[in-house]
Structure formats: C-alpha cells, structure tokens
Amino acid sequence: MLILDKNHSDQQLSDLFVNIAEPAPYLYLTAPMSYFAKSIQDVLSELNVDPAKGLSTDELTKRQQQYGPNKLIGKKRKSILQLFVAQLQDWLIYVLFVAVVITLFMGEYVDAVIILIVIILNAVLGVVQEIKAGNAIEALQKIASPKAIVKRDGNIKEVDSETLVPGDILVLDTGRFIAADIRLIESANLQVEESSLTGESVPSSKEADEVHDEDTSLGDRNNSAFMSTLVTYGRGIGVVTATSMETEVGKIANIIGNEQESKxxxxxxxxxxxxxxxxxxxxxxxxxxxxxxxxxxxxxxxxxxxxxxxxxxxxxxxxxxxxxxLSIGVTSMSKRNAIIRQLPAVETLGSVNVICSDKTGTLTQNKMTVTRSFTLDGEQEISGEQEGTPDTQLLAKAMVLCSDATYENEEGTGDPTEIALLIYADNLNVSRQALAKENKRIGEFAFDSDRKLMSTLIESDGNFHVYTKGAIDNLLDKCTHVLEHGKEEPITDAHKKTFLNAADQMSDLALRTLGVAYKQVNGPLPADEMEQDLVLIGMVGMIDPPRPEVIESVKRAKAAGITCVMITGDHKNTAFAIARELGIADDMKQALTSQELNAMAEADFIANVEQYHVFARVSPEDKVRIVRALKSHGNIVSMTGDGVNDAPSLNAADIGVAMGITGTDVAKGAADMILTDDNFSTIVVAIEQGRxxxxxxxxxxxxxxxxxxxxxxxxxxxxxxxxxxxxxxxxxxxxxxxxxxxxxxxxxxxxxxxxxxxxxxxxxxxxxxxxxxxxxxxxxxxxxxxxxxxxxxxxxxxxxxxxxxxxxxxxxxxxxxxxxxxxxxxxxxxxxxxxxxxxxxxxxxxxxxxxxxxxxxxxxxxxxxxxxxxxxxxxxxxxxxxxxxxxxxxxxxxxxxxxxxxxxxxxxxxxxxx
CATH class of the missing domain: 1.20.1110.10 (Calcium-transporting ATPase, transmembrane domain)
Known part of the structure; x- marks a missing residue:
C-alpha cells in the first residue's frame, strides 16, 4: 500500500507510479511532511507515538499494512531480448533488413547471410554494453537496508530495517547506518556522516531541540537524519518520519527511475x-x-x-x-583510468562543453588538511614536513593530546578534523608515539555542540595538564592568559583582537578554524572545572584542499572551450574559495546558493544559468534542475560526482562521470563513465580521447x-x-x-x-x-x-x-x-x-x-x-x-x-x- 500526500500533483503521482513494478493500493496523508520545521512534541503528536514506549504490536501491524516495506522500488528491468530488439531500431538497420529481403528474393543467399551477420554483430555489441547499465536502484537497495535498533512495546530490540514505519522510535549509536529518515527527539554529541547526500566533507553535528524554517536546505537540517547516512560520533533517538520512496534517498531513486534517456x-x-x-x-x-x-x-x-x-x-x-x-576506444580509455559503461558515451565525451563537478572528493581530496597555523609568534603556512617554533610545537602537541582519532600507515579512524590535526603534528615532526607513551589520559570533558569545546586531562610523570580545543571565540571566553614567545602572559583585549582578526583572515580563505589552550593543574578535577583559567596557545585553519593537478586540468579545459561548473552541498564561501583557487570562478557573483536558486523564477534561472560557475548548498533536485537548464541552451553537459546525492544529476547529464574509488555503488550505477583514479584530470584526458x-x-x-x-x-x-x-x-x-x-x-x-x-x-x-x-x-x-x-x-x-x-x-x-x-x-x-x-x-x-x-x-x-x-x-x-x-x-x-x-x-x- 502507498501513502500519498494529497498535495501531490497529478504529474507527481504519475511519475511515482512509473516506478512501481506491481500495482498497490494507496491512501492519502493530509499531514505536511516538513517535520524539521516542527517542535519535537508536535512531531510526536502528529505521528501518534509515545517515545517512552514506541509503537505497540497492533499499531505496528496496522501501519505496515498501510505503508508497506521500508525498501526502495525500482523500475522493472528490460530483458535481454528487449535490449536486443532496441538495438535494431535504427534507420540504417531498417535499410539493411530491406537489402536482406531483396538479396534473398534474388537468390543471393551468401550476400544475405553476410548482411545479417553485420546486423547481429552490431546489436550484440550494444547489448553487451547495456546489460551492465541500470544498476542504480539495486545499488541503493543494497546500501539502504541495514539492521535497526527500535523501541517497541516499551522494549529495545534490533529488527530488519524493512519493518520500519513512520512513528517508530529509532535508537542511534556510533558506527550504525540510519535505516530511515528521522526527526531527532534526543541527541548527545551526535555527528552524522552525510557526504553521500549533502556533499559536505565533515560529519554534521545534530541537535534535536533545533527547529528550522520551511526552506532550510537538506544539509542544514540539524534536527533530522536520513536513510543510508552513518553515525560517526555520539548517540541519539529519533522518530521515523519517512520510509521507502518517501525518504531523501527514495526521492533520489525516483528521480533516477523517471529520468528520460536521450540519444x-x-x-x-x-x-x-x-x-x-x-x-x-x-x-x-x-x-x-x-x-x-x-x-x-x-x-x-x-x-x-x-x-x-x-x-x-x-x-x-x-x-x-x-x-x-567505439569498442577500441573503450579499451584504450580503460588503460587511461576511464571505464566507459556505454559505447556511445565515448563519442559524446568529445562534444562536452560544460563539466559540472561535485566539489568533495572530485575537485578536492576529500581529506581535511591543516594549511595554516597561528600563534603570537606569527602565522605559518603548512605544506609538508617542516620545523615550527616552540609555540607551534606545543600547539601541535596539544591538538594530539586532545583527540580521539587514530592515524597509522596513511589510514585514519575517527573525526576527519581530528585526523587532520594528527597529520599536522606529523608534519611538524611531533612524535605522536612518544606522546602516547609519556602521557596518559585520566579524564575528559566530551565535545558538546553548545560549548563547542572538548577537553582532556593528561598525566605525565606526576604532572597534570588540561588541553582544550574548539571554536576560537568560545575558547577566548575561557582564557585568562596567552602563550607569547614561550611565556604565559595575561590576556588583553589587544590579544583577543589579534586572534579574532587572524580567524577572520582564515575564514576569508574558507578555512575552518580551531583553537587550542592548556593549563597546568595539581591533580584530577571535575569536568566542569577543566575549562576555566586557560592559557591560549593558538589556532589552526584547515580545509579540504583542491587536488593539485586539477588547476592545470581546468586551464586545459578552458583552452579547449569547455566551461567548468562546481555544484556542491558545501557552504557558499568555502565553495567559492576552492573555485577561485582552481580557476573555475573569479567573482562571488558567479556563485549561487540553493535558496537563491529556488527564489528565482524558472524562466529567469534558465536564462541566466550560464552566468553561474558555482552552485552551493544544493539538493539532489537542484542538481538535476541545473543540469537540465544548462542542456536547454544546447550544451553537452558532463556531471561528475561520487555520492548518492549525485546519482540523479549523473543520470540527467549527457555524460555522467562517477568516482571509482570513493564513489558509491549508486553513483557508479547511474554514470556513463567511471574514473578508476578519482582524478578530475582524467576527465579532461577522456574528453581529449573522446574528441x-x-x-x-x-x-x-x-x-x-x-x-x-x-x-x-x-x-x-x-x-x-x-x-x-x-x-x-x-x-x-x-x-x-x-x-x-x-x-x-x-x-x-x-x-x-x-x-x-x-x-x-x-x-x-x-x-x-x-x-x-x-x-x-x-x-x-x-x-x-x-x-x-x-x-x-x-x-x-x-x-x-x-x-x-x-x-x-x-x-x-x-x-x-x-x-x-x-x-x-x-x-x-x-x-x-x-x-x-x-x-x-x-x-x-x-x-x-x-x-x-x-x-x-x-x-x-x-x-x-x-x-x-x-x-x-x-x-x-x-x-x-x-x-x-x-x-x-x-x-x-x-x-x-x-x-x-x-x-x-x-x-x-x-x-x-x-
């Protein structure tokens, strides 16, 4: 049974039914679905559930009959025979069939057989390529069906995610995939990895008590979590608000299924x-x-x-x-790290005049990196191994001792920000092994989204120190002294202004800033006393840096008459800073956010779309809209991406390009070309080969x-x-x-x-x-x-x-x-x-x-x-x-x-x- 919002248009309902392999009964829901814009109590009331007990068995059975299984529904796949017949629907093939009939009538049987062999060979080559296509929905189903911990009948139990229904109380813990879209009702230091949906390279902090506006973009809905995303830190409880095709991932599946294939x-x-x-x-x-x-x-x-x-x-x-x-071209390109899934895509690459690229992992390295540090000794640019002043050495040491991440043999676990800090310490030749051996953590004050700080209590040879890291403005309020040329000096307004100015300069470069402070104490102390009377050491600025080779590739593309466009879920300033460094954009007027886009009339957007080179905070629907608008001007558009959120736009573009290493199965299934080295430069090489x-x-x-x-x-x-x-x-x-x-x-x-x-x-x-x-x-x-x-x-x-x-x-x-x-x-x-x-x-x-x-x-x-x-x-x-x-x-x-x-x-x- 399908549950439909009565506000859906007839066209939306028609589009939805296209994706349903078998007929199903349905009924209308009259309640609006913007749960992120409502208070916790209003959401629970609308969904008629007690968070202390969860759904009863009877209510669960009733809702399962109404909503059906929590799994994605895909288009019915074409049979091999249907694919073969489709290959024969071509005028040149029709003419050859007429030639076969005529030669048979003339008694020239050998000639007829030769022409038939040509026809069959052409059709078989096409089927072999297309038989691998259409796997996007299946890939979505694989990643979107984990186990889930729910509260039902007052008991907590693990169940198959397909049994979830709106109103279920879902329990979240670190390392678990989220099995449905939820509105959070409790959260404790909760962070969720949403890069596959939003394109952001760092986990999103979640806060259940927040209430957002109706027009809040997907990446900014901090009181919600979504199917197929991953809990990386903390814990939480949420009420299921959408399952199956009504989830954000389900909407993507629907877009993929409804996208019309073009020649x-x-x-x-x-x-x-x-x-x-x-x-x-x-x-x-x-x-x-x-x-x-x-x-x-x-x-x-x-x-x-x-x-x-x-x-x-x-x-x-x-x-x-x-x-x-084309087959020879496919083989040649595979040796150059580009795998072509459909033969005609090889030629289409040569026609591309617009490359729309996701930022995270495509233009950038998808790896947070410290690029600048600041102490009262001065600002220092970080690039590879180098020596630092005693103050910057202490800065790096403090960051390491106030971290829960690990990083060994170029593999890290934990928050990407903390991993970046460990690498920063390595670059300053700070021995993390020696620090771990000489220092022991005996207490901590975990990160909190209100405080925006994290503190650890470290014991070393009978000496005790507190190390605190976090947002620089919050940290300044906790500091009474500052480290200046190795000495602890009372902090002044001038000191504070110096640090805030440095933070502003880093922000202008789209760097994410993080400060660190310390103090010596006499022994163990309660967590709420750790963050008092601190000594400010300094701060670092970090960013997901652009791939070094991309700058030259963008230049080559421009010289070849190809426009590069960045489409990302990241913030506008960050996106523009990266785009400017890469040579994609040179004026902030060329950047547009999702909210600005949606505020424009469709006709105005289509008319002006070619003026914009950066689109920020966009949703999957926005990406498709952008691609279609560009195509409406006669452009041949290539879209690159690696996340679930990129799949619809990959499918809508003339050439969809997925990342082979970091790309999700969904992105690969929707793409025409897969880059085995995840290198944007390979796209330009592929275009050259395509030409x-x-x-x-x-x-x-x-x-x-x-x-x-x-x-x-x-x-x-x-x-x-x-x-x-x-x-x-x-x-x-x-x-x-x-x-x-x-x-x-x-x-x-x-x-x-x-x-x-x-x-x-x-x-x-x-x-x-x-x-x-x-x-x-x-x-x-x-x-x-x-x-x-x-x-x-x-x-x-x-x-x-x-x-x-x-x-x-x-x-x-x-x-x-x-x-x-x-x-x-x-x-x-x-x-x-x-x-x-x-x-x-x-x-x-x-x-x-x-x-x-x-x-x-x-x-x-x-x-x-x-x-x-x-x-x-x-x-x-x-x-x-x-x-x-x-x-x-x-x-x-x-x-x-x-x-x-x-x-x-x-x-x-x-x-x-x-």
Whole structure:
C-alpha cells in the first residue's frame, strides 16, 4: 500500500507510479511532511507515538499494512531480448533488413547471410554494453537496508530495517547506518556522516531541540537524519518520519527511475545519416528503373540493376565499424583510468562543453588538511614536513593530546578534523608515539555542540595538564592568559583582537578554524572545572584542499572551450574559495546558493544559468534542475560526482562521470563513465580521447561514404549512357564489406591528433559533413567514380571495341569489369591515406604512423590479387587476370585521388587562418 500526500500533483503521482513494478493500493496523508520545521512534541503528536514506549504490536501491524516495506522500488528491468530488439531500431538497420529481403528474393543467399551477420554483430555489441547499465536502484537497495535498533512495546530490540514505519522510535549509536529518515527527539554529541547526500566533507553535528524554517536546505537540517547516512560520533533517538520512496534517498531513486534517456549526438547523427541513405537508395532505385525502362532493357535486368545500385549506395558495414571503433576506444580509455559503461558515451565525451563537478572528493581530496597555523609568534603556512617554533610545537602537541582519532600507515579512524590535526603534528615532526607513551589520559570533558569545546586531562610523570580545543571565540571566553614567545602572559583585549582578526583572515580563505589552550593543574578535577583559567596557545585553519593537478586540468579545459561548473552541498564561501583557487570562478557573483536558486523564477534561472560557475548548498533536485537548464541552451553537459546525492544529476547529464574509488555503488550505477583514479584530470584526458575517437569515427564514415559515392557515380554514369553494368552485386558487396571495411576500421584506430584540444567543442547539431567534409565526400566520390568509369572504358578500348556495343564477347565485358573492380578498390585504398587529416600532409603526420592502416592497405591489395588470381574465386566474382598494360593503368589511376588530395592540402595550408 502507498501513502500519498494529497498535495501531490497529478504529474507527481504519475511519475511515482512509473516506478512501481506491481500495482498497490494507496491512501492519502493530509499531514505536511516538513517535520524539521516542527517542535519535537508536535512531531510526536502528529505521528501518534509515545517515545517512552514506541509503537505497540497492533499499531505496528496496522501501519505496515498501510505503508508497506521500508525498501526502495525500482523500475522493472528490460530483458535481454528487449535490449536486443532496441538495438535494431535504427534507420540504417531498417535499410539493411530491406537489402536482406531483396538479396534473398534474388537468390543471393551468401550476400544475405553476410548482411545479417553485420546486423547481429552490431546489436550484440550494444547489448553487451547495456546489460551492465541500470544498476542504480539495486545499488541503493543494497546500501539502504541495514539492521535497526527500535523501541517497541516499551522494549529495545534490533529488527530488519524493512519493518520500519513512520512513528517508530529509532535508537542511534556510533558506527550504525540510519535505516530511515528521522526527526531527532534526543541527541548527545551526535555527528552524522552525510557526504553521500549533502556533499559536505565533515560529519554534521545534530541537535534535536533545533527547529528550522520551511526552506532550510537538506544539509542544514540539524534536527533530522536520513536513510543510508552513518553515525560517526555520539548517540541519539529519533522518530521515523519517512520510509521507502518517501525518504531523501527514495526521492533520489525516483528521480533516477523517471529520468528520460536521450540519444547521444553520435546516435542522432547516425540515425539521421541512416534515414538519408535509405531515402537515397530508394530514390536511386526508382530513377535507374525508370531510365532503364526507357532504354528498353529487360524487366529482370532492370530490377537487378536497381538493386545493384542500391547496394552500392548503402555502406553495409557502417554500423558494425562504428561499434568496433567505439569498442577500441573503450579499451584504450580503460588503460587511461576511464571505464566507459556505454559505447556511445565515448563519442559524446568529445562534444562536452560544460563539466559540472561535485566539489568533495572530485575537485578536492576529500581529506581535511591543516594549511595554516597561528600563534603570537606569527602565522605559518603548512605544506609538508617542516620545523615550527616552540609555540607551534606545543600547539601541535596539544591538538594530539586532545583527540580521539587514530592515524597509522596513511589510514585514519575517527573525526576527519581530528585526523587532520594528527597529520599536522606529523608534519611538524611531533612524535605522536612518544606522546602516547609519556602521557596518559585520566579524564575528559566530551565535545558538546553548545560549548563547542572538548577537553582532556593528561598525566605525565606526576604532572597534570588540561588541553582544550574548539571554536576560537568560545575558547577566548575561557582564557585568562596567552602563550607569547614561550611565556604565559595575561590576556588583553589587544590579544583577543589579534586572534579574532587572524580567524577572520582564515575564514576569508574558507578555512575552518580551531583553537587550542592548556593549563597546568595539581591533580584530577571535575569536568566542569577543566575549562576555566586557560592559557591560549593558538589556532589552526584547515580545509579540504583542491587536488593539485586539477588547476592545470581546468586551464586545459578552458583552452579547449569547455566551461567548468562546481555544484556542491558545501557552504557558499568555502565553495567559492576552492573555485577561485582552481580557476573555475573569479567573482562571488558567479556563485549561487540553493535558496537563491529556488527564489528565482524558472524562466529567469534558465536564462541566466550560464552566468553561474558555482552552485552551493544544493539538493539532489537542484542538481538535476541545473543540469537540465544548462542542456536547454544546447550544451553537452558532463556531471561528475561520487555520492548518492549525485546519482540523479549523473543520470540527467549527457555524460555522467562517477568516482571509482570513493564513489558509491549508486553513483557508479547511474554514470556513463567511471574514473578508476578519482582524478578530475582524467576527465579532461577522456574528453581529449573522446574528441580523437569522434574524429576517427568521422574519418571512417567519410571514407565509407566517399567510396560508396564513387560506386554510385560509376553505376549511375555507365547505366545512364547505356553501357553494361560495370560492377555486379557480388562485387559491390565484397568491396563494401571487406575491402572498404579494413581501412575504415584502421582509420578508427588512428593515433590522436596532438592539436585536438586547441579546437572548440563541436556544436550539438554539427553533422558529419561540417568543416568541409561534405565537399571532400563529393569531390572524392566524383573523382573515384569517374576514374572507375575510365577504367571500365579502357577495358573495352584495349580490346578495340566500344562499350556501347552490347554484342561484344562476354570475356571482354568480364575484362572491363575487372579493370573497373581493381581501379575502384585501388583508388579507395590509397585515398584512405589522405583521409587521415584534411590539412596536414601524410608525410607530416607520418606515412606509416598508423601501422593498422598500412597493413589494411597491403591486406586489401592482397585480397584483390587472391580474388582475381584463384580460378574458383574468379568464377564466383566474374573476374579475370589482367595483362601488364592493365596493371599499369590500375596503379596509375588508383594513385590519382591520393596525389590530388595532397595537392589540395597544400592550398588549404596556405589559406588557413593563423
């Protein structure tokens, strides 16, 4: 049974039902769901539960029937058959199916089988990639179903989290995942790790007694805790306010499930190309049929001629070649720490012009680090191992002795802030092992969110000291003295102002400040007396620092026309400080918070979204809204992230990029690409590879279309003027599927152009024929076609007869067809060298730098020799061996397109803009 808020719109209800695999009864809840904006008593009253006893068994049973199990509901997965059928829904595939039917009707069974193999190969490659997709909901279900400790019938017990219902009293302790969304009713030093939901790199402190405004963002709801987050410190009790799909994680699952999949630019281009080629093939067939009718040819001959020309116009191997090139690209990128989950995503990367990135763990190291310290000796920047003054040494020592964290072998446990303090001590060469051996903790005053302080009582060789750390303004109120150049001096207003100014300067740099003080005492004393008459030592400033390599990567991205946008759950000042350091933003006006975003009209936000480079304190819904707004301007958007909260936006973006090390299973399941090194720089490298892969695909497409146009020109010209058919269907299929395909695949493996990142991103609607490629196809096709016509004519001429004479011996026609067949193949193979770059000479890029292409040309020529040299192959293809004059003519005519192309490149280079 589903419980629905009656204020849900019809569209929201429709969206929700899309995700339900099985029908379920439902009823409406009239109570609003903003429990964080209500007092504890109001929440308990609305949920009708006594916190001392919890729900009774009868009430629990009733609510379980109403609310159903506390688990996420996902879309029904497509079967392998459905995935396979989906791969066949493409115009180019439709055209190939028609070709299969026609060839079967003609009795050309071998040709039909070859085309079917091409179709099946393409579909299987697509299914193999997509079978791994759609795991986001399953991953959510895995991490969101822990055991839970609840109070029911007055007893505390551990239960399966699926049995939880709104109104259950949930008990929280350190190290336990939270099994549902709750409103806290008690808290004691409670801290919850929420980075996967909010993006914040440090645990959030929770306080049950707080009451928030209705518009408080998710990361600031300190009186609430959420499903799948982790208790890292303290304890608490809460009342369950939402389960299953109504939780914050459930809303994310719902967004993932409802996000409409869109075609990648490559898929759109190939689909458009397939439609164009299909219409062209039909048009050619009709035209030639009409021409042949007026020429008085036989009906069967007209049909065979039309089909032959249709076969010549369709690049049968295009779909399979594109899939193979993409697969090669996937393998290459995996060696560069980028795993591609869907083949078309490789090409889409090359079109990206906006990278939206989460901050924590993606642009930053997800590791709090002390970068500055301050004592009255002065301020000190911390970077690696260095020596400190005696005062800073004491500062580090005090931080270590007032800590519950551990850090050994680069692995830490405990609060990230305290771990950062231990590393700070290591950097100042303070021996923590010696401190642990010489000092013993005999008392403590635990951290409290009201005091914002923590104190420890340490005994060492009969001497007793109190060490206190916490917020600098709270600490100043507890201090009567200050450490100045190794001496304890009475604290003055000037001292306090100096420390507060230093704290302000650190805050301007988005540093989190933490002060420390100490005092010597005569012996053990009560906790409430520890934090009196303290001596202030100093303070440190810490931050989750940016990854060093990201700065250069952002510069490279900008140079390539790519805009970087930071989208984070962190605070605005912190986010902007990191963005400014990385070069993502240079003015605070470029930063926007969730509250500011939600206060804007949708039309205004969409119109101005490109002005903002930093979005702070955002919710998962905000991230999706930002991505969609950017896409509405025609941008190709990449979104990077690692948390559960990033999954919907990863799914909504053109390219979702998840972190492989720190990323959650949910983020990986929703992403198109996974970075195995969690390095933002790998994204820029992947974009460079994506651009080169697209260029290689474009080379393959242009080469195939040029070759097929040459075949069409050959057939069209000779048939229009009344000659015999120069190439039969079997010969055309051999050329399209074997001879053309070898160099086409080899072009797809061309080494990357080192200048590719100097170019601007391709436009979303840019066709394969942009940048003069259309003219290259036209000119190259016309040239190859006319050279083949000349070769066909020469076959007649060498025997002293005219191609207009239809009574000549069949052997002469066979010789002429062999000439046309060989010149067509030779000119195509040699022309593939010129296709590699439309401006650079083959000598500047290296004649043999693509060894695969060189091998393909040699192999292609060798296969041609086999076809005309082996008797049974000669008979199968209707060919014969050429004489010396014929071979000379084949080589001479075959090299013409390559030489002419190189001459045109000289002209292009001279007139190329500087």
């Amino acid at each position: 990648t630019p490559l898929e759109e281009r190939l689909d458009k190309l397939g439609k164009t080629l299909g219409l062209l093939a039909i048009g050619i067939c009709v035209f030639i049929f009409i021409v042949a009718w007026f020429q008085g040819r036989e009906l069967l001959e007209m049909f065979l001629t039309s089909v032959s020309l249709a076969v010549a116009s369709i690049p049968e191997g295009l779909a399979a070649i594109v899939a193979v090139v 080169n892969i697209y260029n290689n695909i474009k080379k393959s497409v242009i080469f195939l279309l040029t070759c097929n146009l040459g075949e069409v020109i050959t057939m069209f010209v000779t048939l229009s003027i009344g000659w015999e058919v120069p190439l039969v269907a079997t010969q055309l299929l051999w050329i399209n599927l074997i001879t053309d395909s070898l160099p086409a695949v080899a072009l797809g493996m061309d080494p990357g152009d080192p200048d590719v990142m100097k170019e601007k991103p391709r436009g979303k609607n840019e066709s394969f024929f942009a940048g003069g490629s259309g003219w290259n196809v036209l000119v190259g096709g016309l040239l190859i076609g006319m050279l083949t016509v000349i070769a066909f004519w020469y076959g007649y001429y060498e025997h002293g007869v005219s191609p207009f004479d239809h009574s000549v011996d069949a052997a002469v026609v066979e010789y002429a067809r062999t000439m046309a067949f060989m010149v067509l193949v030779a000119s195509q193979l040699f022309y593939s060298l010129a296709i590699r770059n439309h401006v650079k000479s083959i000598f500047s890029i290296g004649l043999f730098s693509n060894r695969y292409l060189a091998s393909a040309i040699v192999l292609g020529l060798a296969l041609q020799l086999l076809v005309i040299g082996i008797p049974f192959m000669q008979d199968a293809f209707g060919l014969q061996m050429l004489d010396l004059k014929g071979w000379v003519m084949v080589i001479a005519l075959g090299l013409v397109p390559l030489f002419l192309s190189e001459f045109l490149k000289i002209f292009r280079r001279k007139h190329q803009p500087a």
